[in-house]
Amino acid sequence: MKISLYKDGSVPVFPGSTGIFIEDINYGIDGGLYAELLENRNFEAKFVHGCIGNYVVKADGAYAWDAYPADAPVAVKLKDDRPLFAENPHYLRIVTERDGCGVSNRAYDGIFLKKGDVLRLSFWVRSYDYKGGAVAGVYMGSEPVFEVRCKPHADGKWHKYSYRVKAKIACEGAQFRFILNKAGAVHIDCFSLMPENAVYGIFRRDIAELLKDLHPGFVRFPGGCVVEGNTLANRYRWKLSVGQPERRRHNWNRWAVHGAGAEGDFVSPFAHYGQTLGIGWYEYFLLCEYLGAKPLPVVSLGIACQYMSEEAVAPDDPELESYIQDALDVVEFANGGRDTVWGRVRAEMGHPEPFGLEYIGLGNEQWETKESQFYARFEIFSARMREKFPEIKIIGTVGPDVDTPRHKSAWAWTLKNLQKDEKFVYASDEHFYMPPAWMYEQTDRYSDYPRIGKVYAGEFAAHVEGKFNKLTPEANVWEGALAEAAVMTGMERNADVVIMKSYAPLLARIGRTQWSPNLIWFDATRSFGSADYYVQKMYSLLTGEASYRTATDAKGVYASATASGDLTYVKVVNATDETISADVEADFDFGEMLRIVQMQGEFSDFNSMEEPEKIVPVEVAPTSARSVQLPPRSFSVLVFRK
Template sequence: MKNNIIAKIVLGGLLVSGIHGFAQKTTLEVNIDKTVTKIKPTMFGLFFEDINFAADGGLYAEMVKNRSFEFDKPLMGWDQPNTKRSSLNKQSGVATPIKELKNKTNTNFCRILINDPQGYAIINEGFRGMGVKKDAKYNLSLKAANHDGAIKKIIIQFIDKDKNVIGETNIVPTSDEWKNYSAQFVATQTEAKAKLKITFEGTGTIDLDMISVFPEDTWKNRKNGLRKDIVQLLYDMKPGFLRFPGGCIVEGRTLADRYQWKNSVGNVEDRKTMMNRWNVEFPSKQTPDYFQSFGLGFYEYFQLSEDIGATPLPILSCGMACQYNTGELAPIAELDPYVQDALDLIEFANGGVDTPWGKVRSDMGHPKPFNLKLIGVGNEQWGPDYIERYKVFEKAIKSKYPNITIVSGSGPSPDGEFFDYGMQELKKLNAELVDEHYYKSPQWFRENATRYDNYDRKGPKIFAGEYAAQSGSSGPNPRNKNNWECAFSEAAFMTGLERNAEVVNLCSYAPLMAHEEAWQWAPDMLWFNNLQVIGTANYYVQKLFSANKGTDLLTITKDGKALTGQNNLYASAVKDMNTKEVIVKLVNTATTAQEVTIDLKGSKLASKGTLITLTSPDLQDENTFTEPTKISPIESEYKLKGEKAQLSLPAYSVNILKLKME
């Protein structure tokens, strides 16, 4: 209670005094028949980056960490708890990583010598454990070469935190050459911190590689696919686009460790594992076990986009490593491979099966093109070096694929010298879409709802590609919470994005998701552990806007002026010509409820509609794993009397009014 009182006192100066807010009544006007502009289907979307264990250990449902022994320390994630010595002074067994130089992508395998099968096992710890659910089925696969038929059986078990067996299967290795094996087993109890134990019948030597376990129940039941619960939350947002694979991960700390999409397609076992850049990025949040298997690669990203109805937006390296790290540059004269990667990606996505990269896509199971329309050049680069390289990419892409829209970048900040220079130069080049990023305080978001009101309508369109209100400060700060103040402040800002749909064509919260125990950056829109995923208050704000974006922008005004924070009210209005609805979004950031009257002029409306409210009385409230829907939308029937809608907006609330057009 004390914290609530303090929070309200502090926010009083930022928002509005309780006495003044209590008396406030506002009348607004909406002209339903007058369309300001068409709203792009891509208006509200998703930004995915492999940060916070979002891919391996997260969206990608693989449960075995370092399945092919390719980490810098090849046995990381694998334990040998019982290597006791026998009476013959021999270890009960030993696992030794072997490097096979002729294989340039999957170079390592594990050679296991078993002297005493009763006392030797290898155990995989998973990604901060393995989440298994009672009665659920799990599919195991591995490669084995059984020297001289020494090992009669491989026993695979889930064990709980007390080492009790909670699921078991086995494989009989029949060949001394490499051979693929598979089996299925069922968990006998639910456990968030299970491990995978492998023991052996017989003594001698056996080689193992690509030891993998996936739940059978994946998104769309795809073999070795994605976590169903996470994708469901993404699907429910009805996103207009999916930007991938980042983010800073695109750039790399050096050019050598940039994301190269060609290494992420084809057979999964042939995709070369590499260290994730977030492994060492923050001294205070070191994650030495963070690598990329690329099991979730560009084919899977395109497939996911298609599954959730989102336009794919891949971002590629422009030949500049992260300028916060080395800032390494590919000389202009040596830029051709980077440009060719972009051209080849368009062919991979859209080319016929008779083209080299279109055939790769088809052979992976998708003969039909992915209908790529957007491509990004660079992530958060800035300065003359970026502009010089962007020109090269633009010329090459437009020459071969004139209908592809290119996304350029304005740097890491929404203002300052780098931003001003980038925007000035990109305007000169008639850039199509410029990506802007902002990680700022909740107050900044409330105060900048008018950011795009005066942008040149004939200039570049805007992609608000990364934004999130920070309750503490940017970076690996545990004080950055997904609290309610951050969420409703973002909603206030988003009314400004929607009101300026003539300029703003895409926008997305960032980052998308984080593992509860393995995050590098906060806040994040979704949080997950090995058994559960929750939508934050920020998620529900994004979902409300995305699922109710409409097709046509309308004006919503008070005394002829847009509502941009006057009396702590923010508003935008649209109509959806597909569902024949008028949709009004209202955000009240005041400490008390406010009475609002909306004069709806033009088309006749049905007397019954829907009111959706997202609110919480405490600025610091958050959704948690124990209270996952503490802040979530409440939907009720709304009755319209005449042409004026009367609403009482709760303090600190986001409200969506939906009325059918007759």
Template sequence: MKLQISNCKKAAVQDGMIGLFFEDINYAADGGLYAEMIENRSFSFVDCYGDVGDYYTKPAWGYGWNATKECGEGRMEYVTGSPISRVNPWYLRFTAQDAGQGFWNKAYDGIYLEKGKTYTVRFYARAAQYPEGDITVQVTKDGRICAQAEVSCIHAPEKTWQKWNLYEAVLEAGETIRNGRFTISLTKPGTVEFDLISMMPDDAVAGVFRKDLFDLLKGLHPGFLRFPGGCIIEGNTLENRYRWKESVGDIKDRRTNFNRWAVHLTSEENGWHTQYSHYNQTLGIGFYEYFLLCELIGAKPLPVLNVGLACQFQSYELVEMDEPEFQEFLQDAVDLIEFANGPADSTWGSVRAKMGHPEPFGLTMVGIGNEQWQTEKIDFFGRYQAFEKAIHAKYPEIKLIGSAGPDITSEHYDKAWEFYKKEVPARDNFCYAVDEHYYVKPDWFYAHTDFYDEYPRDVKVFSGEYASHPISGMNLPQANTLGGAL
């Protein structure tokens, strides 16, 4: 290989042309950018199974939680009956036979503490049968107490209803540790119910984003942020799709959803069940937080919407365009723009304002579908036209991003460009840019440095997803080569 480096600049790159794509894959949101340190905080996780056209889940309300054994083992029950939210109705009913018994959380491979930093723990608790005693919150490592706080429990008079109460404690790290254990215990025997147990570092940006990762994203100076992902927008099933309306409002009222990547690499050999089977989405980073993130890092928001299709690679499920249910997808698109840009007294603008942002977010672009393509059974072009008509009837200024399908080498790609080029002359706002995805070998990139030189400029190209794969397959660290990086 001959490498020639020059300081001679060629064509100028406009500001805003390079940006970020964010998807909750590889624990990028829960367990990653989202600063929440507790896993399955609302006792709502499910265990995921299945393959194309046949996905299902089993309850795993207690995933990530275990009883401590240092003072004997208390009883852990996952129940419902008086939930803090009907959206996530399950909660933990813990009974301690002796003082000091408690339970701990696996916390995305353990708790990380940095010496001198503080962390806020919040949880709902109900003293069901706990007439006296308090609650201890700890982070330990190999039996050492690294951070601890005592929480005074609210005890209602006997023969009255024991209410849910929100508790808060601040933990200060006495040392830096990895793989620590988060523990809650009772100081007396009794039964207490718990829900929405949270632990957040106090330096989390906006109380949401892990500071180190946020700083890295901001340091890239992105022009845009495409969210909330690719395939998770569609879901393995339509029930599993990303519904933006379920991702806004109070976090206790955001319905936990299993992640589309929880069934990644399932096969008959592994019983359609893998190490990722408990990968769930708390939606702690929802559409409000995505818009907020864009504002904080100086990027234009580019949300992508489901067009009534589950993942075309992983499912056969869809809503036909002539079915009444299809109107829900169109309405979600129009309502999203109102949520982002509408006045504070509008229906969805008021939701945004109540969450703390009365001013509009300034949304200018929306993606129609993730990685869709036209088939004999799926009229994606018709779906795009329906979304374009519904959105531009109320918001003609919104720029729409279309889909060219899953690659740039097949007839799907050629047909997509034919469709957009045919429609644009009649309505110049019909399609602002076409979203192209390509996962190819390094040689393809080397051979196609002039790929876009002869493209017409009336419809822009949006390279939404691309990667260099020296080796075919997934989860292959050995594929991270210098050749691929170049």
């Protein structure tokens, strides 16, 4: 077969076109990227249950904390009078009737540490008349991994205790404990146990390094459905996520009710899933700097998640002004000087220089209904943003799916507005979670798109029947990843239309997963990339600055080509069960084959904790200047140099 490249009609490739999308789903932030080891560290957990239009939220601040020893005469009570921080007012009162009793923290699935690991431990204690001491530490059974001692002040005031500690032994599934060595009563709040090797003191290092290795061009955050909330009160409010971490008001997570049905009294296994906002707006921008990626923050348009609610602020309601101002203030927070309100907040948090924000997402995946009045409200937001910050590029949305009546209506509306003003939106966000067969059928979908409407494929993944809903790493079989590689050749061939793309979801903690497949899986001990992760990495690292017209003459083979300087990158997917001999030709000189980067496997193969690199890219030595053997079920990048 032949793979033919044509220089005529080439189009530029958007710099950093392959990015990542971060949402706090699957315990990806709290319990994941946020390196904090303790669960419900400030006693603000909520128990959430219910269904559309009827969500019940109850304070359950003692969640994840248990009496220690299990049968000990320990009484715990959640209190909020004279709190340490008014924004998060709950704290725990512990009363013990005998010496050596206290509380333990479940720490998600238990604490994992290597011998010699260094951590930062802190907590607050208030005592009125307790005369004894206290011990805090991590333990494997009765053996301390580390422990510290303190003497609470019996003066009725809150006091902070901070320590730098080192693990004396390795542990897995270990328990954190706070113990009073004498019978008595104290108040406790705001615990933290943070590995010292956390990136910027915030991000779990192994996960952050996996993200950095992707070399993403941009980061879309913080959602997703989290932006909208299951109710407007539950939406992500970025202004509550900045400033001192202890003062960031805890919010229940929209995914806490995912999967809740009548058969379980509308209670999900994740009913306590919350957002501590330890990673807040500022930290997301820091993450972008660490990754060398451009930030793409997304803000609410005053519509709750349309799958879960009909709640919306009407476009003519004066209340909508606060939502518009929140969107405008994002730019001021990111780019404003110290002489601005929100620029000063950023500077006081430790970043006097602007973050250099270029993009903002207005809404997540809304669509037009009588209740949402999405078109009217978006036009208001877009006009106000362009009026105050004409340099900011707006990312819009055309709904939660593709090729449906609402999707077609959204595109017609978008194009109509673009004809009036080319800056109405910079690009429109499309989402598709579809079977592999659909991905192959759609490799040419963007060839027919109008060239005035740019696309950001902001959420996509191949969902393999019988695998995608397993909520385990097996959801990420090679069958799906290969189909994604194929549909992305179509995105690359149409780089003048599809300017940005990001897989979704990004992160999943094993055993605490609401959605699959996912790009990166992890537990308390380690993390690994799925086959899909490596497909995204190959697109991120092995893509040029110009995209050539590309054609193949074999069924089941999909290709695209880009070039930078003297290098040409030809991506080829062989989705057949046969080895195919391919010759690469072009109407220009592109040199000889320098290297081959290749992934291949059985459709059922997947990476796991046991085999984290079962299917990864490998280097294959070329045997010909312009010919190659394409293994069955393979994705290859052929690199030529002239």
